[in-house]
Amino acid sequence: MSRYIRIFYNEPHKQTRTIGRYRSICSYGSWLIIFFLLFSAPVFAQTIPWWLSLEYGKQKFRAGEYGNALLLFEDARRDRRVMYEKMERDLIIFLSVHEVRRIGDSLERVEQYSYDRLYTAASYAFEELYYRVPKSSLNNSANAALAAVGGLKDYPEAEYWIGEVYRVEGELSLALSQYRRAYAMRGNLEDPKFRVTLQYKIAGLLRTRIEYTEMEKTLLDIINEFDTLWINANLAQTNAASGSNVPYAQASSSFARTAMTRTLANDGVNRFMELYRYNNGTVEQAHRLLGLFHVSLGHESAQQHLMFAFLIQNTIIIEEIKQRQYNYAFISLAELMREVNRNSLLLSYIDEVEYFKTAYYFAASLYRGNYVSAARNIWEFLASQPQAGQWQSRAASQLRNPRTEPLSELF
Numbered sequence: 001m002s003r004y005i006r007i008f009y010n011e012p013h014k015q016t017r018t019i020g021r022y023r024s025i026c027s028y029g030s031w032l033i034i035f036f037l038l039f040s041a042p043v044f045a046q047t048i049p050w051w052l053s054l055e056y057g058k059q060k061f062r063a064g065e066y067g068n069a070l071l072l073f074e075d076a077r078r079d080r081r082v083m084y085e086k087m088e089r090d091l092i093i094f095l096s097v098h099e100v101r102r103i104g105d106s107l108e109r110v111e112q113y114s115y116d117r118l119y120t121a122a123s124y125a126f127e128e129l130y131y132r133v134p135k136s137s138l139n140n141s142a143n144a145a146l147a148a149v150g151g152l153k154d155y156p157e158a159e160y161w162i163g164e165v166y167r168v169e170g171e172l173s174l175a176l177s178q179y180r181r182a183y184a185m186r187g188n189l190e191d192p193k194f195r196v197t198l199q200y201k202i203a204g205l206l207r208t209r210i211e212y213t214e215m216e217k218t219l220l221d222i223i224n225e226f227d228t229l230w231i232n233a234n235l236a237q238t239n240a241a242s243g244s245n246v247p248y249a250q251a252s253s254s255f256a257r258t259a260m261t262r263t264l265a266n267d268g269v270n271r272f273m274e275l276y277r278y279n280n281g282t283v284e285q286a287h288r289l290l291g292l293f294h295v296s297l298g299h300e301s302a303q304q305h306l307m308f309a310f311l312i313q314n315t316i317i318i319e320e321i322k323q324r325q326y327n328y329a330f331i332s333l334a335e336l337m338r339e340v341n342r343n344s345l346l347l348s349y350i351d352e353v354e355y356f357k358t359a360y361y362f363a364a365s366l367y368r369g370n371y372v373s374a375a376r377n378i379w380e381f382l383a384s385q386p387q388a389g390q391w392q393s394r395a396a397s398q399l400r401n402p403r404t405e406p407l408s409e410l411f
Contacts, residue, residue, distance in 0.1 A: 050079035054158055061164065070165045077158035084153040087125040091146050094122035107135075110142040125149060132188075156185035160198060167205070176205045196222060196282055203289065216293065222286040229278065230308065233257045260307060264366065268377040270332045277315045284312040288358055295361050295368075303369050306362035313353050317346055333381045341387070356382060356391040363395070368404055376402070 048056070057072030094100060094114060103109050114122040129149050138144045163178025179202045186195040199222050206215035223230055232253035239246045246254075256276075263272045291305035314336070321339050322328050330336065340346040350356070359378055367375035375398075382388050382395035 050076045050083065050155070050158075053079060054155075054161065057161060061161065066165050066169060070162065073158050073161045073165065077155045077162070080155045080158070081153045084149060087121075087128060088146065088150045088153075090121040091125050091149055094119050095142060095146060105140075105142050107138055107140045107142045107145055152188060154185040154188050156182040156189050156198075157194075159185065160201075163201075172205055172209060176202065176209070179205065196226070200285060203286075207289070212293065216290065219286040219290050223283050223290075227280060227283045227287075227308075229253050229256065229280075230283070257304070260311070261303075261371075264307070264374040265371045268374060269381065270377075273311075273314055273318075273333065273336075274330055276311060277318070278308065278311045279315045279319060280312055281316055284309055284316075284353060287312070288353065291358070291365065292361055295365050298368070300369060303362070303365040303371075306358060306365050309353075310358050310362050313350075313355055313358065317349065320346060320349075334384055337385055337387075356385065356388040360391045360395060363398070364405065367398075367402060372402065 053072050053076035057069045057076060060066075060069035060072060095110070100110060100113060103113060111123075111126050113119075114126065126145065129145055129152070132152055133148050138148060159178050159182035163175045163182065166172075166175035166178060179198055183195060183198040183202065186192070186198065189195060199218055203215050203218040203222075206212070206218060230253075232250040233256070236246050236250035236254035239250065240254075260272065260276055263275060287305045288309035291302050291309055294302035294305060314333075317336065317340060318328070318330055321336075321343070324343075328339075340350060359382055363375040363378035363382075366372075366378070379395040379398045382391050383399055385392055388395070
């Protein structure tokens with residue numbers, strides 16, 4: 001649909017030319033041409049654009065028709081490449097014209113020449129390029145425009161969906177290769193934020209394939225790209241250890257992270273949640289998975305990762321409740337769960353983010369770090385929650401007999 005919107009609303013000069021041709025046909029009474037266009041339309045309609053092939057493929061995939069979906073995704077990938085390869089050739093031919101070469105590298109002047117002299121293939125290539133790439137990013141360079149058109153041949157969304165077919169068919173090695181291929185093409189993504197989804201898909205397959213070193217690296221890449229608080233706190237520690245000056249932003253982040261742990265240790269989890277908020281849903285899963293993985297290894301870093309994950313989870317829950325109750329004020333986790341139990345959306349969310357499992361192992365990481373009171377505080381909360389399932393009974397067991405468990409079942 002967006003393609004058609006672009007044609008009719010974002011290309012006024014093209015619309016004018018189309019209307020002009022139509023008036024010319026009518027003025028000369030060329031009814032034979034109109035007849036040909038009308039009755040040949042079904043033939044042209046048999047060829048669908050690459051982006052529509054992708055959408056049809058998604059429909060087939062969701063219906064479980066994986067073979068047909070794969071064919072459509074491959075069609076989409078091929079057809080997009082063919083289209084942009086043709087545009088690239090058209091621009092090369094146009095830019096090789098003697099008069100155009102004399103103009104130089106000025107994109108504005110070269111583009112205007114294509115319109116004035118009716119080089120329609122080149123004009124269309126410029127229009128398509130500007131739809132995909134901001135014109136301002138080309139620095140008024142015709143050579144940059146040519147390079148940008150060549151770069152549009154890759155179709156990361158199609159590569160991703162091909163990977164999805166391989167995944168559901170159990171071809172995990174091929175799926176992982178496709179996800180990585182799509183991520184390498186992330187500059188062409190229609191939605192730039194989708195690159196995080198690709199990273200999580202890669203991490204998930206690496207976890208399934210027990211390639212934990214690569215999984216850990218992928219999750220850390222997400223955090224290092226999207227979690228400024230975490231990055232600055234780590235940089236502050238590094239600079240302080242080396243004797244370097246610590247910038248204010250880094251010092252502030254380091255102080256905040258240290259203060260969170262101190263509040264947990266001295267005042268418990270409810271006071272911690274009363275004082276702190278951190279709404280960064282992009283990195284919640286990365287912190288959670290790294291925390292669980294590091295707990296299984298006995299690493300001290302587990303406590304920091306799970307603290308961030310648990311804080312983000314509760315921040316998102318509290319802010320959702322405030323959307324419905326503007327005067328809501330956090331009192332305790334037990335009271336917060338009563339609100340969650342009245343909200344089907346939040347019930348789905350806590351299941352999605354493994355809320356009770358995160359809380360349990362957050363307490364376990366605190367216990368391992370000798371924050372015994374803080375660990376018991378969280379286990380007491382879990383023990384009061386029947387909906388927590390096994391995490392309620394395990395928390396109750398920890399309250400009776402606190403211990404460091406073997407955690408190999410995590411991964």
